[in-house]
Amino acid sequence: MNKVRIALFTIFAAVITLVISSASSYANQTREAVVKRGNVNCGVSQGVPGFSNADASGNWSGIDVDLCRAVAAAVLGDAKKVKYFPLSAKDRFEVLKAGEIDMLARNTTWTLARDGGLALDFVGVNFYDGQGFMVRKAANINSAKKLNNAKVCVETGTTTELNLRDYFNANKLKYEPVSFTKADEAVAAYDQGRCDVYTTDKSGLAANRTKTKNPADHIILPETISKEPLGPVVRGNDENWANIVRWSLNVMIEAEEFNVNAANADSLKSTDNPVIKRLLGVEGETGKNLSLSNEWSINIIKQVGNYGESYARNVGPTTPVGLPRGLNQLWSKGGILYAPPVR
Amino acid sequence: MLGIKNQILKNLQPRYLIPQVLLIIIFAGIIYYFTNNAGINMKARNISSGFDFLNTNSGFDVQFSLIPYSGSSSYGTAYLVGLLNTLLVAFIGIIFATIIGFIIGISRLSNNWLLNKFAAIYVELFRNLPLILQIFFWYFAVLRALPETKDSITFFSSVFINLQGIYIPKFIFKNFHFITYGFVIALITIFLLSYFSKKLFYEKGIAIPVFKYSVLIIILLPIVFALIGGTTYVVEYPLLKKNYGIANFVGGVKLVPEFIALALSLSVYTAAFIAENVRAGILAISKGQKEAAKSLGFNNSQSLKLIIIPQALRVIIPPTTNQYLNLTKNSSLAAAIGYPDLTGVFAGTSLSQTGKAIEIIFIVMMTYLTISLFISLLLNWYNKKIALVEK
Numbered sequence: 053m054n055k056v057r058i059a060l061f062t063i064f065a066a067v068i069t070l071v072i073s074s075a076s077s078y079a080n081q082t083r084e085a086v087v088k089r090g091n092v093n094c095g096v097s098q099g100v101p102g103f104s105n106a107d108a109s110g111n112w113s114g115i116d117v118d119l120c121r122a123v124a125a126a127v128l129g130d131a132k133k134v135k136y137f138p139l140s141a142k143d144r145f146e147v148l149k150a151g152e153i154d155m156l157a158r159n160t161t162w163t164l165a166r167d168g169g170l171a172l173d174f175v176g177v178n179f180y181d182g183q184g185f186m187v188r189k190a191a192n193i194n195s196a197k198k199l200n201n202a203k204v205c206v207e208t209g210t211t212t213e214l215n216l217r218d219y220f221n222a223n224k225l226k227y228e229p230v231s232f233t234k235a236d237e238a239v240a241a242y243d244q245g246r247c248d249v250y251t252t253d254k255s256g257l258a259a260n261r262t263k264t265k266n267p268a269d270h271i272i273l274p275e276t277i278s279k280e281p282l283g284p285v286v287r288g289n290d291e292n293w294a295n296i297v298r299w300s301l302n303v304m305i306e307a308e309e310f311n312v313n314a315a316n317a318d319s320l321k322s323t324d325n326p327v328i329k330r331l332l333g334v335e336g337e338t339g340k341n342l343s344l345s346n347e348w349s350i351n352i353i354k355q356v357g358n359y360g361e362s363y364a365r366n367v368g369p370t371t372p373v374g375l376p377r378g379l380n381q382l383w384s385k386g387g388i389l390y391a392p393p394v395r
Numbered sequence: 396m397l398g399i400k401n402q403i404l405k406n407l408q409p410r411y412l413i414p415q416v417l418l419i420i421i422f423a424g425i426i427y428y429f430t431n432n433a434g435i436n437m438k439a440r441n442i443s444s445g446f447d448f449l450n451t452n453s454g455f456d457v458q459f460s461l462i463p464y465s466g467s468s469s470y471g472t473a474y475l476v477g478l479l480n481t482l483l484v485a486f487i488g489i490i491f492a493t494i495i496g497f498i499i500g501i502s503r504l505s506n507n508w509l510l511n512k513f514a515a516i517y518v519e520l521f522r523n524l525p526l527i528l529q530i531f532f533w534y535f536a537v538l539r540a541l542p543e544t545k546d547s548i549t550f551f552s553s554v555f556i557n558l559q560g561i562y563i564p565k566f567i568f569k570n571f572h573f574i575t576y577g578f579v580i581a582l583i584t585i586f587l588l589s590y591f592s593k594k595l596f597y598e599k600g601i602a603i604p605v606f607k608y609s610v611l612i613i614i615l616l617p618i619v620f621a622l623i624g625g626t627t628y629v630v631e632y633p634l635l636k637k638n639y640g641i642a643n644f645v646g647g648v649k650l651v652p653e654f655i656a657l658a659l660s661l662s663v664y665t666a667a668f669i670a671e672n673v674r675a676g677i678l679a680i681s682k683g684q685k686e687a688a689k690s691l692g693f694n695n696s697q698s699l700k701l702i703i704i705p706q707a708l709r710v711i712i713p714p715t716t717n718q719y720l721n722l723t724k725n726s727s728l729a730a731a732i733g734y735p736d737l738t739g740v741f742a743g744t745s746l747s748q749t750g751k752a753i754e755i756i757f758i759v760m761m762t763y764l765t766i767s768l769f770i771s772l773l774l775n776w777y778n779k780k781i782a783l784v785e786k
Contacts, residue, residue, distance in 0.1 A: 142747040149442070149750075170750040171442045192640035201636060201643045203559060208739070209747030214454045217466040229456045230653075232733045234742065241733075245543045245558045246652070248641045289439060 082129060082154050082286070083343060093134040094120035095147060095156040098138040098234055101259040102366045102373035103159045103179075112136050116157035118362040119178055119284055123155060123298040126348040130228065131355035140233050142209035145170050148287060155297050156285040159253065161211045166285075175298035177283040177353035178359075180379040180388060182276035183215050185252040187263060189271050191248060196223075196275040203228045205238040205247035212252050215278040239263050253280045255367065255375055262372045296342050303349045305391035307330060309357035309382055314357040317350055330395050338394060349394065359389070433753060448749045449474070455744055457735045459651050470745050477740035478762060484658050484736065485723040485766075491582055491662035491668055492722060493715075499666060500673025501699075514670065522667035527728055534656035534732045541652075544635070544642050553632050559643070561650040562633035571623025577617035584616070585609045653734035657726065672714045676707035692710045708781055716774040720767050727763070737762060 086092055096104035096116055104114040110182040112134075121131035137153050148156045149171065159181075160166075168289070185204075186194050193199065205223035206213050208231040220227045229246050232238040235256070242250035243264045252260070254276060261267045284301065286294050307313065310328050312320055321334050329335040332350045356362065363380065367373045381387025405411065437444055449471040456466050461479045464472055502514035521529070539558060542548060547557040555562040568574070585608075592603040620626075634646030680703050688698035730737035730743055742759045746752055 093462065094760070114657075142743055145747065145750060146752050149752075188640070190640050197774060198639055199641075200638050201645060202638070202641055203643065208455075208733075208744045212457075213744070214466075214748070217456050221466070227456075229458050230733060231458065231735070231739075231744065233739075237733070244539050246539070248643070 059266065075256050082290045083296065084217055086127055086154055090128065091135050092120060092124045092127065092155065093135050093137060093153040094123070095137045095139045095144055095153040096120065097158045100142060100159060100234060100256055101262055102371060103137070103256065103259065104138075104157065105137075105259075106136070113366060115179060115362055115366045116159060116284075118356050118366065119157045119200075119297075119301060120155065121300045122304060122352045123297055124352040125355045126296060126300045126303075126342075126344060129345075129351050130348065131351070139209050140209070141235075141279070142233050145172060145285075148172060148285060151287070154293070158356045159256065159282045160285055161253075161280045162283050163211060169286070172285050172327055173288045173294045174283050174285050175294050176301045177256060177280040177281040178301055181253040181255050181280040181282050183212055183251060183278040183280055184276055185273045186242070186250045186255050186270050187248065187258045187273060188268055193273070196273045196277065197225070199227065199249060200225045202249045203230055203247040204251055205230050205232065205242040206251055207231070207235050207238050210252075211278070211280065216251055219277040235260065236263070253282070255282075255373070257342070258375055259367075259373045292343055296344065299338075299342060299394065300348075300352055302391040303331065303394055304359040304362065305355050305382070305389055306394050308360040309384060309391070312353055312358060313361055314354055317353045321350075327393075327395075336395060397643055413426050428568045442750075444751070444754065446754055448754075450612075453745065453748070455748065457740055458733075459654065459735055470741075470749065473745050474737075474741050474758065477735060477737035480735055480740070481723075481726055481729075481737040482766070484654065484661065484726050484729065484734070487658045488661035488665065488722050488726065489719050491658070492665035492718070495662060495666035496669025496715075496718075497673055499670035501677070503670065503674050509708075510737070518667045518670050520667075521664055522671070522740050526664050526725055527662065527731060529660040530656060530728055530732060533660045534652065538652040538656055544644070547635075547644075553630075553636075555633055555644060558652070560652055561655065562644045562647045563650070564633065565631040565646065565648045567627050567631055568626060570621075570624050570626040573620045573626050574617045576624075577620030578613070580620075581613045581616035588612075653729070653732050656732055657729050657734050657736075661722050661725060664725075665718050668718045668721075669715055672711050672718070673707070675714075676709075676711035677703055679710045680706050705781070709783060710776045711780070712774060716771060716778075719770050719774065723766055723770065724763060 054336060089207070094117075096112065096114075099105050100114070102114055104112060104116040106112050117134075117136070119321055120134045120136070124133045125131040137147065139147055139153075139156075139158060141158075143154055144158055144160065145166070157178075159179065160174075161181075162177065166172060167174050185199065187193050187199075197221075202225075204216060204227050207217055207228050213229070213231065216227070216229065227249075230238075230241060232241060235252065238252075239250060239260045241247055250257070250260070254272065257272050261270055261272070264270055284297050286297055288294075310331060312328055312331060317332060320328055321332055323329065326335060330338060332353070333339060333346040333348065337346065338346050342348065357365070360382075363377065364370065367375045369376055377385075377387060379388050383390040405417070450469050451472045452467055453470050454466045455473075457464060457473070457476055459480065460476045461483060462472070462475060464476045499514045499517050503518065504509045505511050505514070541556060541558045544557045544559055547555040547562075549555055553564045588603075588608060589605050592605050595601050595603065631646045633644040633649075635642055636645045684702055684706065685698055688702040693701065726736055727738040730739040733739070737759060740756055746755045749755070
């Protein structure tokens with residue numbers, strides 16, 4: 053009897069050991085793992101219109117989603133080969149660290165503590181944002197400095213939560229935070245009157261205002277209380293993968309700068325401009341430096357489009373979110389979007 | 396029966412010893428593997444570890460705290476805030492669950508048809524719905540349906556109920572310690588009274604209505620002490636303050652909806668289980684006991700109070716301990732509605748702000764374990780105290 057028990061126990065222990073060791077160490081293997089798996093596992097939000105949001109039939113769209121698609125186009129040649137993982141602000145880094153996702157494109161603010169302290173790498177900025185406040189029009193308030201004694205709905209585990217305190221303290225205002233783990237819950241609580249104020253990044257305010265019962269009843273206050281550069285994140289131990297994600301974003305920005313878009317990419321292959329030739333992989337060996345085929349960049353442009361196209365489609369003035377380009381305009385047109393040269 | 400010495404000797408025989416030693420080695424091996432594996436992987440990913448973060452500033456505020464706390468307090472303080480909020484909701488939940496559970500449990504055995512059926516429906520309804528749904532029901536359906544602040548439901552122009560919480564007046568005492576003295580002396584008097592009345596009853600057969608006297612003493616003595624000591628109080632009423640178009644109550648005591656919803660759903664849910672324990676306990680007492688009480692001239696409430704319940708408690712307490720433990724652990728569902736409990740503040744917000752997943756989850760697990768073991772210990776002690784001493 054005891055022998056049987058020991059045998060069972062040993063098998064059990066062996067199985068556990070196998071399971072654990074198969075899940076360990078992802079160092080410099082993300083690209084191989086993605087190719088082998090046949091899709092990119094991409095961490096996104098649980099629904100921020102314009103950034104990452106699923107429609108009724110489960111199709112994801114948004115400026116962050118386009119980044120996931122760009123990486124899939126670069127690595128696998130097919131922008132559709134993405135599996136989306138909706139994550140709360142609270143869980144996102146742990147899931148990335150544990151290796152369940154390959155990249156995080158979830159309107160995540162780049163800060164020193166996260167970049168340096170979490171063993172993660174921020175590889176760029178795909179949206180320059182800043183935190184703001186939304187209040188009901190009936191509150192008759194036109195400045196965040198007048199928000200004394202207010203109840204503020206906020207998403208927990210975010211930089212928003214920290215900036216909120218800094219701002220109210222610096223302005224000697226009292227407030228009471230009501231924290232939720234999901235943005236949707238925080239918005240619903242604000243909408244139903246549990247809070248007087250809802251705070252998040254201004255893009256998020258615009259996006260979430262579309263989720264309130266009557267969007268016209270709410271206004272976004274003029275103050276921007278923080279810098280929120282939002283960008284994609286990868287694990288800190290895989291330089292090749294970090295480069296792939298970083299340059300997928302840069303290709304989209306540079307494509308806009310040189311007026312290369314999804315429609316004209318093929319016809320521009322025969323252009324005389326060497327910058328565009330390199331961008332489309334006709335000249336140079338950009339793919340080799342990333343251990344990808346040289347079609348990686350044209351795949352991104354053809355399947356996802358350039359940054360401007362992605363912006364206009366997802367958050368631009370003609371969408372429900374309706375955000376002007378502002379800071380997110382190209383450096384050459386008065387914004388601060390500036391991609392290092394793709395060469 | 397084998398003595399302890401014999402048992403040890405028997406266990407030292409090779410055919411028993413070898414498998415046991417093997418088992419321990421395998422177990423130790425697994426533990427070592429887990430920790431070592433975590434260590435290697437953390438090192439490979441440059442994840443720092445350690446508990447130093449507990450002393451650094453948290454930087455976030457919490458909606459509801461029993462101790463002074465702000466974002467300039469440490470993560471260690473944030474832990475305490477969460478712990479106390481968990482203990483508060485568990486304590487309130489246990490008290491209400493016990494009261495409701497006993498009432499419903501006894502009602503289920505009542506001869507009154509209406510009462511009986513009501514109790515049966517209560518039990519079947521609340522124990523068969525998932526707790527998280529019940530929390531959502533109270534929080535989103537009931538408490539969110541309350542009026543806005545400016546249209547608060549008002550009682551005696553001092554209690555205000557609205558969507559943002561319940562506001563009640565706050566009593567601020569001066570020389571409060573005299574009331575405490577009165578209370579302590581009342582407790583001592585009651586203890587002595589019950590001791591001597593028991594003695595009197597067994598030796599001379601004179602019965603004193605101890606319960607009635609005790610109630611009188613515990614109410615009167617603190618009041619007398621307060622009058623002598625000159626205890627005064629001021630009432631701080633919640634005041635509606637308007638800041639532009641935003642109206643909020645300031646002052647008084649505030650009960651936030653997240654707390655109310657959680658305490659309510661935990662007590663209502665757990666009460667259904669406790670009610671069944673109570674019913675089982677009472678039914679476990681043989682019919683003869685009740686008949687004996689009746690033949691001795693006890694009326695219904697006397698036989699319940701003096702004969703049935705004391706015996707039933709022996710059956711009721713062990714499974715009810717489990718329900719108390721469940722309630723305490725279930726309070727971690729608080730995170731779903733944003734009540735800042737241990738799981739929400741520490742395993743939630745603090746974890747995502749620091750990234751110290753292993754350390755924080757370890758601390759939180761140990762904390763829940765300690766709370767649960769403490770509750771078990773307390774009730775085991777009580778159970779032993781009232782257990783039948785068999786010869």
